[in-house]
Amino acid sequence: ASIVLLPGDGIGPEITAQAHRVLQKIAAEFGHDFEFSSHLIGGIAIDETGDPLPEATVEACRQSQAILLGAVGGPKWDDPTAKTRPEVGLLKIRKELGLFANLRPIKLFDQLVDASPLRREIIEGTDILFLRELTGGIYFGPSGRTGSGENESASQAMVYSVSEVERIVRLAAKAAQGRGNHLTSVDKANVLEPSRLWRQVAARVMETEFPDVKYDVVLVDAMAMHLINRPKDFDVVVTGNMFGDILTDEASMLPGSLGMLPSASLGSDGPGLYEPIHGSAPDIAGQGIANPLATILAAAMLLRHSLGLETEATAIEAAVSGVLESGLRTADLARGGESIGTEAMGDAVVERIK
Amino acid sequence: ASIVLLPGDGIGPEITAQAHRVLQKIAAEFGHDFEFSSHLIGGIAIDETGDPLPEATVEACRQSQAILLGAVGGPKWDDPTAKTRPEVGLLKIRKELGLFANLRPIKLFDQLVDASPLRREIIEGTDILFLRELTGGIYFGPSGRTGSGENESASQAMVYSVSEVERIVRLAAKAAQGRGNHLTSVDKANVLEPSRLWRQVAARVMETEFPDVKYDVVLVDAMAMHLINRPKDFDVVVTGNMFGDILTDEASMLPGSLGMLPSASLGSDGPGLYEPIHGSAPDIAGQGIANPLATILAAAMLLRHSLGLETEATAIEAAVSGVLESGLRTADLARGGESIGTEAMGDAVVERIK
Ligand SMILES: CC(C)[C@H](C(=O)O)[C@@H](O)C(=O)O
Numbered sequence: 027a028s029i030v031l032l033p034g035d036g037i038g039p040e041i042t043a044q045a046h047r048v049l050q051k052i053a054a055e056f057g058h059d060f061e062f063s064s065h066l067i068g069g070i071a072i073d074e075t076g077d078p079l080p081e082a083t084v085e086a087c088r089q090s091q092a093i094l095l096g097a098v099g100g101p102k103w104d105d106p107t108a109k110t111r112p113e114v115g116l117l118k119i120r121k122e123l124g125l126f127a128n129l130r131p132i133k134l135f136d137q138l139v140d141a142s143p144l145r146r147e148i149i150e151g152t153d154i155l156f157l158r159e160l161t162g163g164i165y166f167g168p169s170g171r172t173g174s175g176e177n178e179s180a181s182q183a184m185v186y187s188v189s190e191v192e193r194i195v196r197l198a199a200k201a202a203q204g205r206g207n208h209l210t211s212v213d214k215a216n217v218l219e220p221s222r223l224w225r226q227v228a229a230r231v232m233e234t235e236f237p238d239v240k241y242d243v244v245l246v247d248a249m250a251m252h253l254i255n256r257p258k259d260f261d262v263v264v265t266g267n268m269f270g271d272i273l274t275d276e277a278s279m280l281p282g283s284l285g286m287l288p289s290a291s292l293g294s295d296g297p298g299l300y301e302p303i304h305g306s307a308p309d310i311a312g313q314g315i316a317n318p319l320a321t322i323l324a325a326a327m328l329l330r331h332s333l334g335l336e337t338e339a340t341a342i343e344a345a346v347s348g349v350l351e352s353g354l355r356t357a358d359l360a361r362g363g364e365s366i367g368t369e370a371m372g373d374a375v376v377e378r379i380k
Numbered sequence: 381a382s383i384v385l386l387p388g389d390g391i392g393p394e395i396t397a398q399a400h401r402v403l404q405k406i407a408a409e410f411g412h413d414f415e416f417s418s419h420l421i422g423g424i425a426i427d428e429t430g431d432p433l434p435e436a437t438v439e440a441c442r443q444s445q446a447i448l449l450g451a452v453g454g455p456k457w458d459d460p461t462a463k464t465r466p467e468v469g470l471l472k473i474r475k476e477l478g479l480f481a482n483l484r485p486i487k488l489f490d491q492l493v494d495a496s497p498l499r500r501e502i503i504e505g506t507d508i509l510f511l512r513e514l515t516g517g518i519y520f521g522p523s524g525r526t527g528s529g530e531n532e533s534a535s536q537a538m539v540y541s542v543s544e545v546e547r548i549v550r551l552a553a554k555a556a557q558g559r560g561n562h563l564t565s566v567d568k569a570n571v572l573e574p575s576r577l578w579r580q581v582a583a584r585v586m587e588t589e590f591p592d593v594k595y596d597v598v599l600v601d602a603m604a605m606h607l608i609n610r611p612k613d614f615d616v617v618v619t620g621n622m623f624g625d626i627l628t629d630e631a632s633m634l635p636g637s638l639g640m641l642p643s644a645s646l647g648s649d650g651p652g653l654y655e656p657i658h659g660s661a662p663d664i665a666g667q668g669i670a671n672p673l674a675t676i677l678a679a680a681m682l683l684r685h686s687l688g689l690e691t692e693a694t695a696i697e698a699a700v701s702g703v704l705e706s707g708l709r710t711a712d713l714a715r716g717g718e719s720i721g722t723e724a725m726g727d728a729v730v731e732r733i734k
C-alpha cells in the first residue's frame with residue numbers, strides 16, 4: 027500500500043515522523059508492505075513553490091491509498107494581504123479528492139478523565155462520532171462584494187443539494203449501525219433554507235433506507251448546549267460544513283486534551299486523508315515536546331478506513347492506551363507533572379506494538 | 381413610561397406575570413408611573429389571528445418605550461408544512477423594530493456555582509457580555525431553491541454591509557469601556573467573505589474610534605473551544621447573527637442554569653425588547669413551577685437600558701441575589717432538593733425590593 031505523508035508546518039514534521047515510525051512497526055510486525063512518500067502542503071509549500079497545494083502533491087495523493095497529514099499554518103503566513111494562505115491548501119485538497127466526509131471521534135481515554143474541563147459525572151463515558159460534511163455548504167458557496175463606502179457589502183452563500191446531503195447521511199447512518207445505532211442530525215431548519223432541504227432529505231434517507239436506526243434532529247444552537255450538559259446522550263452526529271466546524275471544535279474540548287484527537291476525511295472512493303485535529307502549534311515547533319498521539323491515532327484510523335486493517339488499527343489504539351496506563355505523558359497532558367518528549371512518546375508506542 | 385408585555389406561549393404567561401409584578405413594585409417603591417399593555421405574539425397569535433406577529437402588536441411596540449417578552453413556540457405549531465411558525469414572529473419583530481444588537485450577559489451567581497457543568501476553578505468569576513448582531517447575516521439573506529430531483533439545491537446567503545458591522549462594533553466597544561475595556565470580535569475570516577469584511581471594518585472602527593480599548597479577534601471554531609476551557613479570559617464579545625446564536629447558547633450552559641439568563645435586543649432608537657434566553661418549555665407550562673428569575677432579570681435590563689433607571693435595575697438584581705442567598709430555589713435550580721413555585725419565587729423577589 028502506498029501512503030503519502032504531508033508533514034506541513036510547525037510541529038507537523040515532528041508528529042508525522044512518529045506516526046510514520048508507528049506505521050513502519052505495524053508493517054514489520056504484521057507483514058505488510060507500506061511505501062511512504064513525503065510531499066509539500068501549507069506554508070512550507072508556499073515558501074518552496076508559491077502554492078499551498080502544488081500539483082505534484084495532488085498527483086501523489088491521487089495515486090496513493092491513504093494520506094497522513096501533520097498540520098498547516100503559522101504566523102509567518104498570516105499576513106491578510108498575502109496572495110494565498112496555508113489553509114487554502116487544506117480546503118483545496120479536500121475538494122480535489124472529493125473528501126466530503128470528515129469523521130471525528132470524540133472519546134475519552136479513562137486515564138485522562140481528570141483533564142476534562144467538565145465535571146467527571148457529566149463527561150465520563152462520552153463517545154461521539156461526528157460526521158461533518160466537508161466539501162459543500164457555505165465554505166464553498168459563491169461569494170463576492172458589491173457597493174462601496176458605507177454601503178459596501180460582502181456575501182457568501184450556504185448551498186446544499188439533495189445528493190450532497192444523501193451521501194453524508196448514508197455514511198453517517200452506516201457508521202451508526204456499527205456503533206450505538208443512533209443518529210442525530212444537526213441543522214438550523216427554523217431559519218435556513220439549506221437546512222430545511224437537509225432536514226427533508228435526511229428524514230427520507232433514514233425512513234426509507236435505515237428504518238432500524240434511531241434517528242433524531244437537533245437545532246445547532248441547542249446542540250451547542252447539549253454537548254456541554256449531556257454529551258453522553260449522543261452516538262453519531264451528522265451535520266453541515268460550518269456547523270460541523272464549530273461543533274466538533276467545541277466537542278474537542280470535552281476530553282480536555284486536544285493532543286489525543288484524530289480525524290479522517292473520506293470520499294466515495296480514492297484515498298482518505300488522516301490528521302490530528304490540533305493545529306501546527308508554531309509556539310512549540312522544533313522543541314521536540316509536541317504530543318504525537320493524535321497523529322498516531324490518525325494513523326490507526328488510516329489503517330482501519332483506507333486499508334481495511336482493523337486488527338492493526340486496534341493494535342495501535344491499544345498501544346496508546348497502554349502508554350497512558352503506564353503513566354507516560356507529554357507536556358500537554360502532564361498538568362505540570364513529569365513529561366517526556368515527542369520522540370520518547372513515539373518510542374513508547376512503537377515498543378508496545380505486537 | 382409605557383411597557384408592552386408579550387407573554388407568548390408555554391410558560392411565557394406565567395413568568396411574564398411575575399416580572400410584571402416586580403416592575404409594579406419598582407414603580408410603587410421608586411415613584412414611577414409605568415403603563416402596561418399586553419399583546420399577542422408567537423403561537424397564540426397564530427391561533428387567534430393567523431399571524432405570529434399581528435400588526436396591532438407591532439403598532440403597540442412602536443408606541444412603547446420598552447417591551448418585555450416571555451417566550452414563543454411549542455409542539456402545537458411545529459408542523460413543518462404549516463404556513464407560518466411562532467419563530468417568524470420573533471424574527472419579524474427584531475427586523476421591524478430595527479433591534480440590531482442582542483445583548484447577553486453570561487454571569488455566574490456565586491450561589492449557583494455548583495450548578496455549572498464545568499469544574500469550579502474554570503468557571504468561577506466568569507463574566508462575559510455577548511453582543512450578537514441580530515438583523516443581518518445569513519438569517520436575513522436571500523434564499524431559494526433551484527433544480528429538481530437529486531440536483532435540487534437550496535441556498536441562503538450570509539451578507540454583511542460596512543454600516544451593519546460599524547454600528548454593532550461601536551455599541552460593543554462602548555459596552556467594553558463601561559466594563560473590562562476588552563473587546564473580542566469573532567468571525568471566520570479564513571473562509572468567509574462577509575467575515576473578511578467584518579474583520580476589516582471592526583479593525584478600522586477600533587483603531588480610529590476606540591484606540592484605548594484592548595481588542596482582539598478569534599475564529600468562531602476556536603471561540604467554541606475557548607468558552608469551555610478559559611471563559612474567564614473574555615469581557616465583551618461581538619459577533620454576527622448565526623455565530624452569535626450558536627456561541628451565546630453554548631455560553632448559556634456555563635452557569636448551569638438557563639433559568640437565570642436574560643437578554644436585551646436594542647436598536648439605535650425606539651423601544652428595546654427584553655426576554656429570558658430560555659424557551660417556552662411546553663412540557664412544564666401551566667404547572668406553576670417555571671423559574672421566573674431570567675424574566676425578572678430581563679425586566680432589570682429593561683429598566684437600565686430603555687428607561688435609564690440604573691438604581692432600580694440594581695435593586696431588582698440585588699433582590700434576586702438575596703433570594704438565592706436565602707436558599708430559595710425553583711425546581712430547575714433545586715437539584716432534587718426542596719423547591720418553590722413560580723409565584724412564590726415572584727413573591728420572594730417582590731418582598732425584597734425597596
Ligand atoms: C483551517 C480551516 C479552513 C479549517 C476549517 O474550518 O475547515 C479548520 O478549522 C478545520 O476545521 O479543519
Ligand SMILES: CC(C)[C@H](C(=O)O)[C@@H](O)C(=O)O
Binds near residue numbers: 471
Ligand atoms: C427561534 C430562533 C429563530 C432564534 C434564533 O436563532 O435567533 C433563537 O434561537 C434565538 O437565539 O433567539
